[in-house]
Amino acid sequence: xxxxxxxxxxxxxxxxxxxxxxxxxxxxxxxxxxxxxxxxxxxxxxxxxxxxxxxxxxxxxxxxxxxxxxxxxxxxxxxxxxxxxxxxxxxxxxxxxxxxxxxxxxxxxxxxxxxxxxxxxxxxxxxxxxxxxxxxxxxxxxxxxxxxxxxxxxxxxxxxxxxxxxxxxxxxxxxxxxxxxxxxxxxxxxxxxxxxxxxxxxxxxxx
Amino acid sequence: xxxxxxxxxxxxxxxxxxxxxxxxxxxxxxxxxxxxxxxxxxxxxxxxxxxxxxxxxxxxxxxxxxxxxxxxxxxxxxxxxxxxxxxxxxxxxxxxxxxxxxxxxxxxxxxxxxxxxxxxxxxxxxxxxxxxxxxxxxxxxxxxxxxxxxxxxxxxxxxxxxxxxxxxxxxxxxxxxxxxxxxxxxxxxxxxxxxxxxxxxxxxxxx
DNA sequence: CGCCGACCATACATGCTGTCTGGTCACCGT
DNA sequence: ACGGTGACCAGACAGCATGTATGGTCGGCG
Numbered sequence: 001x002x003x004x005x006x007x008x009x010x011x012x013x014x015x016x017x018x019x020x021x022x023x024x025x026x027x028x029x030x031x032x033x034x035x036x037x038x039x040x041x042x043x044x045x046x047x048x049x050x051x052x053x054x055x056x057x058x059x060x061x062x063x064x065x066x067x068x069x070x071x072x073x074x075x076x077x078x079x080x081x082x083x084x085x086x087x088x089x090x091x092x093x094x095x096x097x098x099x100x101x102x103x104x105x106x107x108x109x110x111x112x113x114x115x116x117x118x119x120x121x122x123x124x125x126x127x128x129x130x131x132x133x134x135x136x137x138x139x140x141x142x143x144x145x146x147x148x149x150x151x152x153x154x155x156x157x158x159x160x161x162x163x164x165x166x167x168x169x170x171x172x173x174x175x176x177x178x179x180x181x182x183x184x185x186x187x188x189x190x191x192x193x194x195x196x197x198x199x200x201x202x203x204x205x206x207x
Numbered sequence: 208x209x210x211x212x213x214x215x216x217x218x219x220x221x222x223x224x225x226x227x228x229x230x231x232x233x234x235x236x237x238x239x240x241x242x243x244x245x246x247x248x249x250x251x252x253x254x255x256x257x258x259x260x261x262x263x264x265x266x267x268x269x270x271x272x273x274x275x276x277x278x279x280x281x282x283x284x285x286x287x288x289x290x291x292x293x294x295x296x297x298x299x300x301x302x303x304x305x306x307x308x309x310x311x312x313x314x315x316x317x318x319x320x321x322x323x324x325x326x327x328x329x330x331x332x333x334x335x336x337x338x339x340x341x342x343x344x345x346x347x348x349x350x351x352x353x354x355x356x357x358x359x360x361x362x363x364x365x366x367x368x369x370x371x372x373x374x375x376x377x378x379x380x381x382x383x384x385x386x387x388x389x390x391x392x393x394x395x396x397x398x399x400x401x402x403x404x405x406x407x408x409x410x411x412x413x414x
Numbered sequence: 415c416g417c418c419g420a421c422c423a424t425a426c427a428t429g430c431t432g433t434c435t436g437g438t439c440a441c442c443g444t
Numbered sequence: 445a446c447g448g449t450g451a452c453c454a455g456a457c458a459g460c461a462t463g464t465a466t467g468g469t470c471g472g473c474g
Contacts, residue, residue: 184371
């Protein structure tokens with residue numbers, strides 16, 4: 001039968017309605033407490049149409065995450081291009097991450113809680129964390145090449161592992177903030193603490 | 208047809224059978240892919256008995272976690288009592304955490320993946336992280352009082368937030384290791400990276 | 415005009431949860 | 445010896461979820 005995956009904007013309007021409805025519902029219910037029935041009711045779409053456009057509700061979430069993070073990818077751009085000093089670009093990157101999470105809290109929270117139990121979501125999330133880790137590695141290597149003191153400090157350190165650690169720490173803290181878990185629900189505390197961690201781990205700087 | 212194996216009057220023996228069966232099954236299936244039917248089949252227990260001892264499978268997991276972490280709590284004891292230098296006790300604590308996760312990987316993985324969607328598990332896990340955070344705060348304050356250089360370095364730092372961050376970073380890395388996500392599936396990499404992070408964030412030491 | 419693709423309503427098979435009923439056994443006090 | 449009680453079992457049940465299948469409606473386009 002007809003397969004029109006990526007139709008033009010005028011094309012698959014129902015697909016967008018489903019995505020929008022799911023995103024709105026995620027602000028109220030957790031992902032696993034969300035049923036397909038609720039989504040199609042909110043979207044005003046039939047069950048058959050839902051399963052025509054998406055293989056499962058996990059596929060809907062995957063699409064929402066791709067859209068959310070795609071928009072936020074540029075936010076971390078300045079950090080990877082070592083155009084300015086580490087402190088300024090680092091803070092910009094951390095603030096960018098906080099903004100990304102703030103404006104997509106429900107969707108990101110959902111995938112963080114679900115990637116452990118769905119292969120498709122797992123692959124997506126690990127890949128996303130991988131791109132952030134790679135960007136961090138690139139930045140560290142660039143700074144290390146330009147700064148002998150930093151090079152000496154990172155002697156014997158597994159940089160990819162450290163970059164991955166910092167990336168995952170960010171994931172966790174942003175997630176806890178989105179959940180309202182103190183003290184990370186206070187944005188200033190969150191950003192300052194991440195700053196301290198990155199600066200001390202990489203540059204031996206105080207915050 | 209009903210028989211109650213000629214076992215000794217071990218109070219609630221079925222309860223233990225259920226817990227053991229669930230723990231074994233968690234090594235093969237993820238928690239949410241695990242059904243009550245499977246647990247009671249493996250435990251050789253009726254459905255009614257299951258719901259007599261536990262309100263839900265979440266309650267089983269909560270009990271398993273309490274037992275696992277209860278045994279591991281002593282592992283972190285040396286760290287909280289500042290009996291030796293930070294580097295040695297810190298490494299002992301981190302290794303202890305790795306051991307705890309290694310010997311209870313399935314159970315801990317299950318709760319990490321599930322506390323976001325169950326109030327009871329959430330409260331339990333947040334409380335556990337809280338106790339680790341509190342222990343860390345205590346140790347930091349003790350070291351800070353004894354070491355003027357460290358006190359100066361931590362000037363203006365939100366110590367509780369930093370302690371919580373280090374605790375949650377541990378949670379995340381141990382979890383990723385239990386999931387087999389590289390590079391944390393390599394125990395040496397995991398421990399060394401955590402060491403570097405803690406030492407640089409708290410003591411400005413290289414690893 | 416008639417076909418076809420997009421869409422809908424509904425029903426279905428399956429699986430899981432949590433509750434309920436009714437029954438079997440062992441033990442314990444009288 | 446008898447009847448009660450507690451521990452346990454098998455199985456049925458209602459409710460809800462998912463993913464698929466069936467059949468029908470509507471509008472545009474060749």
